Amino acid sequence: MINYPHKKNVPSVVKDQRHQHQKAIDFGKRGMSFEAQIVSANAYYLASGVAVIHKKPTPIQIVKVDYPKRAAATITEAYFKTPSTTDFNGIYNGIYVDFEAKETTNKTTFPLANVHGHQVKHLVAVAEQKGFAFLLVKFVTLDEIYLLMSDTLHQFWQEYEKGIRKSIKRDEFMAYGTRVPNQTYPSVDYLKTIDQLLNKRR
Amino acid sequence: MINYPHKKNVPSVVKDQRHQHQKAIDFGKRGMSFEAQIVSANAYYLASGVAVIHKKPTPIQIVKVDYPKRAAATITEAYFKTPSTTDFNGIYNGIYVDFEAKETTNKTTFPLANVHGHQVKHLVAVAEQKGFAFLLVKFVTLDEIYLLMSDTLHQFWQEYEKGIRKSIKRDEFMAYGTRVPNQTYPSVDYLKTIDQLLNKRR
Numbered sequence: 107m108i109n110y111p112h113k114k115n116v117p118s119v120v121k122d123q124r125h126q127h128q129k130a131i132d133f134g135k136r137g138m139s140f141e142a143q144i145v146s147a148n149a150y151y152l153a154s155g156v157a158v159i160h161k162k163p164t165p166i167q168i169v170k171v172d173y174p175k176r177a178a179a180t181i182t183e184a185y186f187k188t189p190s191t192t193d194f195n196g197i198y199n200g201i202y203v204d205f206e207a208k209e210t211t212n213k214t215t216f217p218l219a220n221v222h223g224h225q226v227k228h229l230v231a232v233a234e235q236k237g238f239a240f241l242l243v244k245f246v247t248l249d250e251i252y253l254l255m256s257d258t259l260h261q262f263w264q265e266y267e268k269g270i271r272k273s274i275k276r277d278e279f280m281a282y283g284t285r286v287p288n289q290t291y292p293s294v295d296y297l298k299t300i301d302q303l304l305n306k307r308r
Numbered sequence: 309m310i311n312y313p314h315k316k317n318v319p320s321v322v323k324d325q326r327h328q329h330q331k332a333i334d335f336g337k338r339g340m341s342f343e344a345q346i347v348s349a350n351a352y353y354l355a356s357g358v359a360v361i362h363k364k365p366t367p368i369q370i371v372k373v374d375y376p377k378r379a380a381a382t383i384t385e386a387y388f389k390t391p392s393t394t395d396f397n398g399i400y401n402g403i404y405v406d407f408e409a410k411e412t413t414n415k416t417t418f419p420l421a422n423v424h425g426h427q428v429k430h431l432v433a434v435a436e437q438k439g440f441a442f443l444l445v446k447f448v449t450l451d452e453i454y455l456l457m458s459d460t461l462h463q464f465w466q467e468y469e470k471g472i473r474k475s476i477k478r479d480e481f482m483a484y485g486t487r488v489p490n491q492t493y494p495s496v497d498y499l500k501t502i503d504q505l506l507n508k509r510r
Contacts, residue, residue: 158433160393165365166383181368184383191362195397197406200438202399231360236402 138293140209140244140251144194147292151198157297159196159203165189191228198297201304202237204229209244215273216243218266226263229256238300242286245276251286252279253299340495342411342446342453346396349494353400359499361398361405367391393430400499403506404439406431411446417475418445420468428465431458440502444488447478453488454481455501 138146141161151157170183192206206229208220221241229239239256254274262278265271279285286299340348343363353359372385394408408431410422423443431441441458456476464480467473481487488501 152433155433155436158430158437158439163365163367163389164370166368166370166386168366168368178387181386181388182384184368184386185380186383187365197404197434197437197439200404202402202404204399228360231354231357232399234357235360235399237360237399 140207140242140246140294141193143292143294144207144242144296147294147296148194148196150292151297157196157198157203159194159198161194162189162191188222188224190224192225198238198300201300202232202235203300204232204237205240205242207242207244209246211246213245213247214276216245216276216279217273218263218271221259221263223263223267226256226260230260233257238304242294242296243274243279243283248276249288250276251288251294251296252283253286253296253303254279254283255303258282342409342444342448342496343395345494345496346409346444346498349496349498350396350398352494353499359398359400359405361396361400363396364391364393390424390426392426394427400440400502403502404434404437405502406434406439407442407444409444409446411448413448414475415447415449416478418447418478418481419475420465420473423461423465425465425469428458428462432462435459440506444496444498445476445481445485450478451490452478453490453496453498454485455488455498455505456481456485457505460484 145161148157148159148161151159165187167185167187168181168183169185170181172180172182174180192204194207195202195204197203206221206225208216210216210220229241232239233256241254241256241259242251243254244251262271262274284299284303286294286296289295347363350359350361350363353361367389369387369389370383370385371387372383374382374384376382394406396409397404397406399405408423408427410418412418412422431443434441435458443456443458443461444453445456446453464473464476486501486505488496488498491497
């Protein structure tokens with residue numbers, strides 16, 4: 107019998123919390139979480155002077171803060187807020203880049219319940235301001251990443267709101283999105299895919 | 309003798325954090341805090357389809373989270389992190405905009421201790437990517453707001469790091485920065501000042 111010390115005797119509270127923060131700190135069998143992959147790509151872009159793109163901090167509603175005399179201020183009561191925008195934004199050679207990154211263990215569909223309506227609205231507003239706005243989805247089990255521009259996402263989203271659609275099929279990502287190729291470093295070189303799409307536009 | 313209980317025996321780290329947090333919740337005699345004024349201008353820009361610029365959430369290190377059965381997850385231990393970037397960023401008609409906003413009650417100088425080195429570094433990196441990067445400073449007592457581009461800020465910052473300079477004089481803001489005029493609504497129409505600077509460049 108294999109013993110997983112970290113998975114036993116852990117109250118569900120902590121497990122849940124682990125799940126929440128998993129994205130940032132958990133390094134699973136398949137390597138990094140998708141978010142960590144993107145953060146790593148961004149660090150590479152920043153260090154090589156290619157782009158300045160950061161993950162936004164998780165929005166939190168602070169209720170109570172303690173100011174101990176000789177220690178750092180401690181937040182003792184706070185709540186997670188629903189993000190009003192997306193996870194990542196920044197600048198790449200004069201282009202404003204804004205996107206939400208999601209992963210799914212599904213093999214054939216990406217459930218649209220994973221996206222918030224105001225995030226779609228935000229991406230649409232960014233595109234109207236001539237920004238490069240998109241959704242980045244990783245099918246973890248397949249190890250496939252797709253970039254879907256905000257206008258296409260918006261169309262799917264309208265169908266979702268009408269109750270006609272619940273998800274975006276992998277086939278649809280293949281048809282209407284652009285595959286972000288797998289590579290060694292950075293593992294998610296999404297700026298290369300942006301270049302590809304910008305070249306098509308020209 | 310006056311006793312300032314909260315100003316004594318507080319490590320400078322805590323003071324910094326308190327100051328940081330104050331911006332969000334402090335509403336002074338003159339009405340809104342500077343940050344709230346900018347947030348209000350951004351809401352106006354967003355609603356009128358002029359720009360999509362948001363304040364980034366305060367970065368927080370979450371340590372403990374409780375998951376009560378029938379209530380929202382409660383963060384019970386967390387700490388303020390030093391921000392690695394700036395307060396505000398977004399897009400204005402194809403232009404990436406990134407800035408830090410500060411206020412001072414001083415009448416003649418803005419102490420550079422109010423700015424973090426990595427914020428200056430971030431603004432410089434943004435300017436290198438052809439973004440519009442600047443510092444917005446409000447002299448609260450005078451009710452005067454100035455926009456200072458990142459290259460000028462960087463020069464002053466280098467003098468600060470060498471120990472030659474401690475602050476930026478109001479006179480220097482007048483000479484090297486651009487005044488953001490006072491008006492009724494939005495009270496800080498900084499995009500107008502950006503337009504003015506962009507027209508000069510052309």
